[in-house]
Amino acid sequence: MSTLLTQQQLLSAPESEYMSDRQLAFFKDLLLNRKLHLQGLLAQRAEAFRDDSEARLPDAADTASVEEQRAMEMRMLKRDQAELLDVEAALKRIEEGDYGYCAEFGQPIGLKRLLVAPTASLCIDAQEIQERRAQRQRVA
Numbered sequence: 001m002s003t004l005l006t007q008q009q010l011l012s013a014p015e016s017e018y019m020s021d022r023q024l025a026f027f028k029d030l031l032l033n034r035k036l037h038l039q040g041l042l043a044q045r046a047e048a049f050r051d052d053s054e055a056r057l058p059d060a061a062d063t064a065s066v067e068e069q070r071a072m073e074m075r076m077l078k079r080d081q082a083e084l085l086d087v088e089a090a091l092k093r094i095e096e097g098d099y100g101y102c103a104e105f106g107q108p109i110g111l112k113r114l115l116v117a118p119t120a121s122l123c124i125d126a127q128e129i130q131e132r133r134a135q136r137q138r139v140a
Helices: 007-012 021-054 060-096 111-116 124-139
Strands: none
Touching: 007 111, 021 060
16 A cells, blocks of 8 residues: 655646545545544533533622633534534545535636645635625625
């Protein structure tokens, strides 16, 4: 079995190697590491949330402060859960042979974009169109 590509090797590869087995292995490894990190983070956040729930606070100021902290922790927990779902969806796209290609237009998403956002399922053009649609819906 060959070793994983480095980021430099990935970026210097010819276009004809786009989403080759070695490139897919690079992104799969990247996503699996992110998945493990998120799973650990979620376990820590859930444990901290349970510990906070069991704490007894004597005065209203302490209670208000803890409630604000819990609300922030809940937002972070939800964000991490959503990211984990995105990572799992990206891993599924690798298995299905769709990873690296725009779900909207079918064109390559691009290595640089995938390095920055490895869970991306849209190319820049499709992402911008989607964001403009969402913005118009918020305004309407």
